[in-house]
Amino acid sequence: MKKRLMFAALLLLGAGSLSACTVRVTAPSATISLDTSNYINSFEPGRGTNSNYYVGEQVSFRLNTTRSGYVTVVALNPDGYSNVLTYNQYVSGGTTIIDGGPRSYFEVAPPRGYQRVRAIFTTQSQNGYSRASIEGRYDSGQWDAQVKFYLQPVPTQARDVVETGFWIR
Template sequence: MKTRLMLAALMLLGAGSLSACTVRVTAPSATISFETANYINSFEPDRGTNSTYYVGEQVRFRLNTNRAGYVTVVALNPDGYSNILAYNLYVRGGTTLIDGGPSNYFEVAPPRGYQRVRAIFTTQPQNSYARGSIQGRYEGGQWDAQVRLYLQPAPAQNRDVVETGFWIR
């Protein structure tokens, strides 16, 4: 109930703002605040945000955008390590199922806990240097700082960031 009230309050605050800032709360205690355009309409695991997956199960992500562009999907594991699930994946406007490709898939693995996942959308592909800037181990707000560094070459009107998450049991 508190999460719903918080989300409603944030939506009201955002509706009164004239900036191009995206603030979306879709994961426990996750607030993303970057200067971005609103290209991503939704991003969630195939079972929905905050759903449960067991080690060994497959997970896919539904992404809906209002235009074509490039998406990088990055996971922040419960132990603070991040890994790239998809990099510079071209998506058309509309709904895209991100599942690792025909001979690959995303398999849920330990550590158990809450898995945060971000979709980073840009209208132009990122260079390979940017890829290395979002891999590593992060604590506190360090992950947000690294995502900002990754997005630095892309002007605010050409990018969007949304976070979702799920439980690993």
């Protein structure tokens, strides 16, 4: 499992799809370094990274941060469509469960395959940033570039991005 994740990271670096960015892989989550600070200790689905979820099941995420701030969670579906699961949610330092809130939840839906999910953490509110700028249809390299574009107004010392994923069966 770790070998596959490391191989994928090396492929991305070798292909040059991240240009000046670097990828550092930490178990169990991949941390995407877009010139970021290390505010996120861990981010993973409730059952753990690379776990299985079946269509119709609910999924939540555990996020652990070193300080309080704001998080936007974005999913890249197996078909390449990116959608925002939660936007600009305030989190206290420590562990937070992100589950869609008391009146809604995240329900696993097709297409089946590997679901990539990123937590974008900033120390200041993201209200001024365009939520729509990270939604759309992307390949892996385009998604990295779009997240970098989304974070452009945020100073390097005020942000962090971590990726995790799970299988939709």
